[in-house]
Amino acid sequence: MIIGIQSDTIATSSQKLDEVVVVSRGQGGKRSAKGQVATIDEHLQELSHVELVRRGSYAWEPTVNNMQTERLSTTIDGMKIFYACTDKMDPVTSYVESGNLQSISLNSGLNGNPQATGNIGGALDLRLRKAGFSNDHGLNGLSAQAGYETNGNVQVYGADGSHSSQRFYVNGGAFYRHADNYKAGDGKKVDFSQFQKVNAFLNGGYKFPSLGGTEGGYDVLETTFIYDRATDVGYPALNMDVAKAEAFITSLAYKHLFEDSKLESWETKGYYNHITHVMDDTTRPDVEIHMDMPGESWTAGAYSLLTGSYGRHQAQLNLDGYYNRLFADMTMYPGGAAPMYMVTWPDVGTMNVGVALSDDIRFPSFGGTEGGLHLSGKLSWQHQRLNSDEGYKALSVFFPGMKQAYHQTTGRIAANFNSSIFQFLNYSIGAGWGSRAPTVTEAYGYYLNNTFDQYDYIGNPRLKNESAIELNTNFNFSILPSFNFSIDANAFFFSNYIIGQFENRLSVMTVGAEGVKVYGNIDHATIANASLTADWRPIRGLRWTAKGTYSLGRDDEGDRLPLIAPFTYQSRLNYATGPLSLQAELKGHARQAKYGQKYGETETAAWTIVNLTANYQFSIVNSQFTIRAGVENLFDKDYATYSDWCHIPQKGRNIYVNLSFEI
Numbered sequence: 001m002i003i004g005i006q007s008d009t010i011a012t013s014s015q016k017l018d019e020v021v022v023v024s025r026g027q028g029g030k031r032s033a034k035g036q037v038a039t040i041d042e043h044l045q046e047l048s049h050v051e052l053v054r055r056g057s058y059a060w061e062p063t064v065n066n067m068q069t070e071r072l073s074t075t076i077d078g079m080k081i082f083y084a085c086t087d088k089m090d091p092v093t094s095y096v097e098s099g100n101l102q103s104i105s106l107n108s109g110l111n112g113n114p115q116a117t118g119n120i121g122g123a124l125d126l127r128l129r130k131a132g133f134s135n136d137h138g139l140n141g142l143s144a145q146a147g148y149e150t151n152g153n154v155q156v157y158g159a160d161g162s163h164s165s166q167r168f169y170v171n172g173g174a175f176y177r178h179a180d181n182y183k184a185g186d187g188k189k190v191d192f193s194q195f196q197k198v199n200a201f202l203n204g205g206y207k208f209p210s211l212g213g214t215e216g217g218y219d220v221l222e223t224t225f226i227y228d229r230a231t232d233v234g235y236p237a238l239n240m241d242v243a244k245a246e247a248f249i250t251s252l253a254y255k256h257l258f259e260d261s262k263l264e265s266w267e268t269k270g271y272y273n274h275i276t277h278v279m280d281d282t283t284r285p286d287v288e289i290h291m292d293m294p295g296e297s298w299t300a301g302a303y304s305l306l307t308g309s310y311g312r313h314q315a316q317l318n319l320d321g322y323y324n325r326l327f328a329d330m331t332m333y334p335g336g337a338a339p340m341y342m343v344t345w346p347d348v349g350t351m352n353v354g355v356a357l358s359d360d361i362r363f364p365s366f367g368g369t370e371g372g373l374h375l376s377g378k379l380s381w382q383h384q385r386l387n388s389d390e391g392y393k394a395l396s397v398f399f400p401g402m403k404q405a406y407h408q409t410t411g412r413i414a415a416n417f418n419s420s421i422f423q424f425l426n427y428s429i430g431a432g433w434g435s436r437a438p439t440v441t442e443a444y445g446y447y448l449n450n451t452f453d454q455y456d457y458i459g460n461p462r463l464k465n466e467s468a469i470e471l472n473t474n475f476n477f478s479i480l481p482s483f484n485f486s487i488d489a490n491a492f493f494f495s496n497y498i499i500g501q502f503e504n505r506l507s508v509m510t511v512g513a514e515g516v517k518v519y520g521n522i523d524h525a526t527i528a529n530a531s532l533t534a535d536w537r538p539i540r541g542l543r544w545t546a547k548g549t550y551s552l553g554r555d556d557e558g559d560r561l562p563l564i565a566p567f568t569y570q571s572r573l574n575y576a577t578g579p580l581s582l583q584a585e586l587k588g589h590a591r592q593a594k595y596g597q598k599y600g601e602t603e604t605a606a607w608t609i610v611n612l613t614a615n616y617q618f619s620i621v622n623s624q625f626t627i628r629a630g631v632e633n634l635f636d637k638d639y640a641t642y643s644d645w646c647h648i649p650q651k652g653r654n655i656y657v658n659l660s661f662e663i
């Protein structure tokens with residue numbers, strides 16, 4: 001038997017607030033039709049509230065509640081990590097692989113996980129897969145996956161192994177992905193959509209012999225190491241590609257698990273990660289001015305999380321701190337003239353410390369079921385310094401008298417009440433307030449060209465913190481034991497919303513740019529989302545689900561915000577019998593009629609696609625095999641979603657097969 005020592009107390013805190021997609025093996029939960037071979041982006045697609053902004057085949061940027069990276073927190077097992085590209089080519093979810101992860105959890109809105117800061121839209125935590133200790137003397141596991149996709153000649157190979165005993169565990173593995181250019185619907189090739197990636201990871205744990213029996217609990221030391229490297233990554237929606245995007249991620253944690261005590265566990269983790277990102281335009285034809293644009297991100301941090309339960313309370317106290325450095329520069333080589341150099345992220349050092357508290361209170365509710373109240377809050381202090389004198393001086397030209405160091409204080413607080421009436425209705429209502437500091441791009445970015453609206457962006461060190469009030473509710477009706485219907489809605493009322501604003505007095509740097517925008521606070525803005533979900537299981541083995549979501553986003557003048565989803569829908573029919581399961585899926589979105597015209601967004605047409613998938617499990621001797629096959633975009637529809645950057649087309653018909661086995 002394997003004991004999951006990492007059995008996340010965070011995960012169990014409240015099922016209503018925390019949504020999980022299972023990446024690895026394990027029972028239950030949402031998961032991708034492609035199984036573990038799916039990319040992290042495909043796993044993320046299974047989560048409600050999540051959409052993905054696509055700039056190519058690789059490294060999609062997750063949005064939660066129609067908010068992008070700057071309003072989200074993304075952590076890896078509670079570790080902070082920051083992307084290194086000034087053009088957002090590398091959301092941090094691109095630096096892990098499916099083989100690294102057990103699951104991905106999402107806390108929608110302001111109720112973040114203890115390590116989350118700045119999470120107005122939501123908090124994603126990528127949970128690493130650790131073998132855990134075994135009661136047996138030694139237990140070894142081995143698994144391997146291989147996958148192939150016809151469109152783009154996608155190849156995926158992964159293998160990992162584990163050893164678990166009472167005192168010690170270790171697991172590790174490697175993953176490789178390769179993709180050529182894909183074809184859009186009707187056979188049109190999308191140039192610069194290739195990529196290649198390797199990933200290797202190693203986790204280990206050691207359980208100390210307990211002193212004086214088990215009454216005092218026991219101590220565990222755990223370590224993690226991940227190396228991830230993507231090369232030759234094309235970005236058809238941008239003017240540049242990526243030669244190399246590389247990450248080292250390490251951590252060391254000490255955990256005490258209490259027995260017979262009101263305290264449950266106390267974990268202290270130290271970590272370090274380093275990202276190198278190198279852009280490349282040498283393979284593009286007709287480049288007017290060749291550019292070199294590297295970026296780097298270093299983060300070192302620690303957190304200490306204490307969890308305990310007393311009576312009806314389950315509480316967590318977390319202290320955390322991190323130091324992050326972001327540096328990016330650009331060298332332009334105009335033909336025949338001297339190269340031009342500028343610092344685009346002025347080596348910004350951010351020191352952030354925070355304290356977070358949460359409490360889950362359970363109580364009996366009407367009809368013999370259980371209800372609960374979840375409270376959480378966090379307070380953080382931040383110090384930022386511009387370490388590059390050159391970058392500081394360049395920005396000072398636009399902001400005379402600006403300082404070389406800034407302080408910010410941010411916080412969040414959220415409450416959520418859930419209860420039920422017999423087995424018929426489950427409901428929850430919640431409210432919260434939270435603020436975030438401007439990102440390095442928003443505060444100190446220097447002439448960053450945005451291909452979405454073709455403007456050059458300049459950061460603004462005088463920005464105020466942005467804040468929002470969130471209201472949310474969820475009603476889940478079980479009309480029959482076989483039929484479920486739910487309504488989910490949330491709204492975010494922003495103050496000092498940060499967005500780029502026209503600056504006509506400045507001239508452009510990038511060839512072909514429309515103009516210059518400087519980040520600014522607008523007085524208020526609103527983002528709201530509502531979804532309806534139905535789930536019907538008419539007979540054993542058969543399941544039908546359907547979901548429709550409507551969102552809106554407005555600025556202080558009533559104009560539409562960009563990248564807000566139009567009406568989206570998805571319906572799935574599932575049939576499972578013994579080892580075989582079949583699924584047909586219909587998904588699409590309506591015409592994006594209310595787009596952010598003022599912010600340079602253009603209209604997106606409606607689309608619908610059909611996907612089919614089959615899954616068969618069998619065992620030979622002691623090995624468990626799973627074969628998955630399917631067709632995506634069955635009718636080879638030529639389409640782009642509202643979140644496809646510059647309307648780059650999606651994949652046309654794609655047939656995939658993948659095989660995985662485990663012992």
Ligand SMILES: [Cu+2]
Binds near residue numbers: 085087089242278279
């Ligand atoms: Cu980049």
